[in-house]
Amino acid sequence: MLRFGIIGTGRIGDMHARLVALQPDASVTWCFDVYEESAGATAAAVGARATTDLDALLGAEDVDAVLIASPTNTHVEMILRSAEAGKPILCEKPIDVNIDKVEECKEKLRAFDVPLQLGFNRRFDPSHAGVQQAVARGDLGDLELLIITSRDPGPPPPRPILEACGGLFRDTTIHDMDMARFVMGEDPVEVFTMAANRVDPVFAELNDVDTAMVVMRGASGALCHINNSRRTNYGYDQRVEAFGAQGMVRSNNQRPSEVSRYGAGGTATRDELLYFFIERYRAAYEAEIRDFIDQVTAGKPPNVTFEDGRRALLLSEAALKSYEINKPVEVDYT
Ligand SMILES: NC(=O)c1ccc[n+]([C@@H]2O[C@H](COP(=O)([O-])OP(=O)(O)OC[C@H]3O[C@@H](n4cnc5c(N)ncnc54)[C@H](O)[C@@H]3O)[C@@H](O)[C@H]2O)c1
Known part of the structure; x- marks a missing residue:
C-alpha cells in the first residue's frame, strides 16, 4: 500500500x-x-x-x-x-x-x-499514446509531419490564474512541447512562432498572447506544428496527427458518447466534446498515477522525468523568444 x-x-x-x-x-x-x-x-x-x-x-x-x-x-x-x-x-x-x-x-x-515523476499526463492518454506507439513501431515509415492541436474551451480562466501561470507558452504550450518530444522520439532543435491576441483583451493587458502557431524541426528533419487557442466555443479541442510515407495516424477528440442523431436539425449530429482537462484526460490522470505507484513500488525510475520537464520548458522559452524576435530560434539543451 x-x-x-x-x-x-x-x-x-x-x-x-x-x-x-x-x-x-x-x-x-x-x-x-x-x-x-x-x-x-x-x-x-x-x-x-x-x-x-x-x-x-x-x-x-x-x-x-x-x-x-x-x-x-x-x-x-x-x-x-x-x-x-x-x-x-x-x-x-x-x-x-x-x-x-x-x-x-x-x-x-x-x-x-x-524518484521524481513530472505530471505530463497527456503521455498517458490511450489515444495520444497510440499515436506515439505507431510512430515508434515505424508504422508510418519515417515521421515527416506531426500536428498538435490544443485549444482550451472558453471563456478564459480568471485573471489571478492567468497572472500566476507564466503565460501561454510556459503554462499550456508546455504540454504540447512534451507531446512533440514524446511522439517525435527526439528533441526539436529549431522553433519558430507566430502568435496573436484574438480572444480576450485580458491577455494583452498581461503582456501575454492567446493564439499561437509554433513550427519546430527535429534533427531527423521531421517537422512539428502546434496550434493553440485559449478559447473554443465547442469544448476542449485536443488532437494529435502524425504523418509519414506509409500513412497517417490520428488521435481524435472525445465525447461523452458515440451516439449520432439524424433529423431536420442536422445530419449525424453528436454530443459536444468533453469540456476540459478534468473530463477529457481522466483516464490519462489515472494511468499517470498508476504508473507512478507501479514504478515506485517496484523500485524503478519514473517514466516521465524532471529532465522531461526541463526540456519542455526550454522549448516553451524558445517559442516565446521566437515570437518576441520574430525569427527561428535554435534550442540548446545543455
Ligand atoms: N496536468 C494538468 O493537466 C494540469 C491541469 C491544471 C493544473 N495543473 C497544474 O497544477 C497546479 C495547480 O493548479 P490548479 O489549477 O489546481 O490550481 P488551483 O489554484 O485550483 O489550486 C491550487 C491550490 O494550492 C493551494 N495553495 C496556494 N498556495 C499554496 C502553498 N504555498 N502551498 C500549498 N498549497 C497552496 C491553493 O489554496 C489551492 O487550493 C499548477 O502548477 C498547474 O500548472 C496541471
Missing part, C-alpha cells in the same frame, strides 16, 4: 487525491493546503487527515510519497522539501516558469536519491 500526502488541494489536487483513493494499492493519508477549508474538503472525501502545516505531512510516518499540486510558483520549494524528507514525488507541470529556478533545482536535487 503506497500512502500519499497531497500538497495543494485545488482543482487538480482534489482530482488527483480522489483518483489515488480509487487505487486498490494506494491511499491518501494527509492533505496539505494553505487554506484549511480546501485541505479539509479533500481530506474528508478521501478519508485523510487535513493540515495547513507542511512539516506535519512531510514528517508523518504514514506518508510514503507526495503528490505536488500547489501553484506553479511553489513547486521548486515543495520538490526540495519533499526530497529532503526522502519522499518519492509526483509533481504537476511545469516545474517552474523560471528556467534559472529549474536549473538551480536540478543542481540541488543531485544531493537526494528520490
Whole structure:
C-alpha cells in the first residue's frame, strides 16, 4: 500500500487525491493546503487527515510519497522539501516558469536519491499514446509531419490564474512541447512562432498572447506544428496527427458518447466534446498515477522525468523568444 500526502488541494489536487483513493494499492493519508477549508474538503472525501502545516505531512510516518499540486510558483520549494524528507514525488507541470529556478533545482536535487515523476499526463492518454506507439513501431515509415492541436474551451480562466501561470507558452504550450518530444522520439532543435491576441483583451493587458502557431524541426528533419487557442466555443479541442510515407495516424477528440442523431436539425449530429482537462484526460490522470505507484513500488525510475520537464520548458522559452524576435530560434539543451 503506497500512502500519499497531497500538497495543494485545488482543482487538480482534489482530482488527483480522489483518483489515488480509487487505487486498490494506494491511499491518501494527509492533505496539505494553505487554506484549511480546501485541505479539509479533500481530506474528508478521501478519508485523510487535513493540515495547513507542511512539516506535519512531510514528517508523518504514514506518508510514503507526495503528490505536488500547489501553484506553479511553489513547486521548486515543495520538490526540495519533499526530497529532503526522502519522499518519492509526483509533481504537476511545469516545474517552474523560471528556467534559472529549474536549473538551480536540478543542481540541488543531485544531493537526494528520490524518484521524481513530472505530471505530463497527456503521455498517458490511450489515444495520444497510440499515436506515439505507431510512430515508434515505424508504422508510418519515417515521421515527416506531426500536428498538435490544443485549444482550451472558453471563456478564459480568471485573471489571478492567468497572472500566476507564466503565460501561454510556459503554462499550456508546455504540454504540447512534451507531446512533440514524446511522439517525435527526439528533441526539436529549431522553433519558430507566430502568435496573436484574438480572444480576450485580458491577455494583452498581461503582456501575454492567446493564439499561437509554433513550427519546430527535429534533427531527423521531421517537422512539428502546434496550434493553440485559449478559447473554443465547442469544448476542449485536443488532437494529435502524425504523418509519414506509409500513412497517417490520428488521435481524435472525445465525447461523452458515440451516439449520432439524424433529423431536420442536422445530419449525424453528436454530443459536444468533453469540456476540459478534468473530463477529457481522466483516464490519462489515472494511468499517470498508476504508473507512478507501479514504478515506485517496484523500485524503478519514473517514466516521465524532471529532465522531461526541463526540456519542455526550454522549448516553451524558445517559442516565446521566437515570437518576441520574430525569427527561428535554435534550442540548446545543455
Ligand atoms: N496536468 C494538468 O493537466 C494540469 C491541469 C491544471 C493544473 N495543473 C497544474 O497544477 C497546479 C495547480 O493548479 P490548479 O489549477 O489546481 O490550481 P488551483 O489554484 O485550483 O489550486 C491550487 C491550490 O494550492 C493551494 N495553495 C496556494 N498556495 C499554496 C502553498 N504555498 N502551498 C500549498 N498549497 C497552496 C491553493 O489554496 C489551492 O487550493 C499548477 O502548477 C498547474 O500548472 C496541471
